[in-house]
Amino acid sequence: MDRFTNKVVIVTGAASGIGKASALRIAAEGGTVACLDVQEKALHDAVKEINAHSATTGSASTYLCDIGNPQAITDAVAAVIKDHKKLNALCNIAGILKLQNTLEASLEDWNQIIAVNLTGTFLMCQTALPHLINTKGSIVNMGSTAALGGHAWTAAYAASKGGVLSMTKTFSIEFCKQGINANSLSPASVDTPMSSHPKLPEGADYDLLKKILPLHGLVRPASDVASLVAFLASEDAVHINGVDVRIDGGLMT
Ligand SMILES: NC(=O)c1ccc[n+]([C@@H]2O[C@H](COP(=O)([O-])OP(=O)(O)OC[C@H]3O[C@@H](n4cnc5c(N)ncnc54)[C@H](O)[C@@H]3O)[C@@H](O)[C@H]2O)c1
Structure with missing residues (x-):
C-alpha cells in the first residue's frame, strides 16, 4: 500500500510506542512524516530508525516540541509548513499517564496531565486546522478505554481522554463542510x-489493576494500533467522521 505518497503527516509522540509505530507505518506507505516529541535523543533515534527501515518508502524528520507549551506548538507547526509546504493529516498520539490515588493526587499533576493530553491536543488541532483545511485533511486523536469505562487511579488521565473524545466530535461537525474528517x-x-511498568499507587488493589491491564492476552503491540492510526489518517477513511474506534479486543463491549 502507498496511501501516503505525496502526503505530509504530523505525528506527535513519535519518539516512542504507538507514535513511533504510527510514524513508521505512514513512512512505510510513502508518507513524509513530521515527527514531534519532547524527548530529543529518543526522537532522533526513532527518526533514524524509521528512515533506515527496509519498509520505509517515504521519509521522517524531527521536530522537537513540548505540546504542553503553546509557543512550541506554534513554532513546530510553522516549521513543518515551512519545510514541507502543506499538511494532509495530524495524528495526536503524545500523552502521559500517572496512576494516582485520587485522595493523594496533587493539583500540579492534574494540571500537567490535562495540559499535555487535552490542551496540547486541542492546540495542535487549532494550529494545524488552517493547513488541514487547505488539503481537506484528517485529524486522528488518541483516546483510551480509560475514558469509556471505570479505571481506578486515573482521574486526571481519564478526564483528559474523555475531553479528547468529546472535542474530536466537535471538530468533526464544525469543520466537515471544509472537508475535514476528525476521529479518535x-x-x-x-x-x-x-x-x-505501570507505577501503582501505594497499597494498590491487584483486583482493580486487572480491570485496567487485562493480563490474559489482550495487550497488543503498538503496530496493531499504528495500522488503525494510518487507516484513519488516510483517504480510505475520508467518509468516516466523528467516530471513536475502540481497539480493545472487545473488552468494553
Ligand atoms: N500504552 C497503552 O496501553 C495505551 C492505552 C490507551 C491509550 N494510550 C495512549 O496512546 C498514546 C501513546 O502512548 P504510548 O503507550 O505509546 O506511550 P509512550 O510513553 O511509549 O509514548 C508517548 C510519547 O509521547 C511523548 N510525550 C509525552 N509528553 C509529551 C509532550 N509534552 N510533548 C511532546 N511529546 C510528549 C513521549 O516523549 C513519548 O515519546 C498516549 O496518548 C496514551 O495515553 C496508550
Whole structure:
C-alpha cells in the first residue's frame, strides 16, 4: 500500500510506542512524516530508525516540541509548513499517564496531565486546522478505554481522554463542510513503555489493576494500533467522521 505518497503527516509522540509505530507505518506507505516529541535523543533515534527501515518508502524528520507549551506548538507547526509546504493529516498520539490515588493526587499533576493530553491536543488541532483545511485533511486523536469505562487511579488521565473524545466530535461537525474528517481511537492495553511498568499507587488493589491491564492476552503491540492510526489518517477513511474506534479486543463491549 502507498496511501501516503505525496502526503505530509504530523505525528506527535513519535519518539516512542504507538507514535513511533504510527510514524513508521505512514513512512512505510510513502508518507513524509513530521515527527514531534519532547524527548530529543529518543526522537532522533526513532527518526533514524524509521528512515533506515527496509519498509520505509517515504521519509521522517524531527521536530522537537513540548505540546504542553503553546509557543512550541506554534513554532513546530510553522516549521513543518515551512519545510514541507502543506499538511494532509495530524495524528495526536503524545500523552502521559500517572496512576494516582485520587485522595493523594496533587493539583500540579492534574494540571500537567490535562495540559499535555487535552490542551496540547486541542492546540495542535487549532494550529494545524488552517493547513488541514487547505488539503481537506484528517485529524486522528488518541483516546483510551480509560475514558469509556471505570479505571481506578486515573482521574486526571481519564478526564483528559474523555475531553479528547468529546472535542474530536466537535471538530468533526464544525469543520466537515471544509472537508475535514476528525476521529479518535481508544486502545486498551498496548505494549509500550507507558504500560509495561505501570507505577501503582501505594497499597494498590491487584483486583482493580486487572480491570485496567487485562493480563490474559489482550495487550497488543503498538503496530496493531499504528495500522488503525494510518487507516484513519488516510483517504480510505475520508467518509468516516466523528467516530471513536475502540481497539480493545472487545473488552468494553
Ligand atoms: N500504552 C497503552 O496501553 C495505551 C492505552 C490507551 C491509550 N494510550 C495512549 O496512546 C498514546 C501513546 O502512548 P504510548 O503507550 O505509546 O506511550 P509512550 O510513553 O511509549 O509514548 C508517548 C510519547 O509521547 C511523548 N510525550 C509525552 N509528553 C509529551 C509532550 N509534552 N510533548 C511532546 N511529546 C510528549 C513521549 O516523549 C513519548 O515519546 C498516549 O496518548 C496514551 O495515553 C496508550
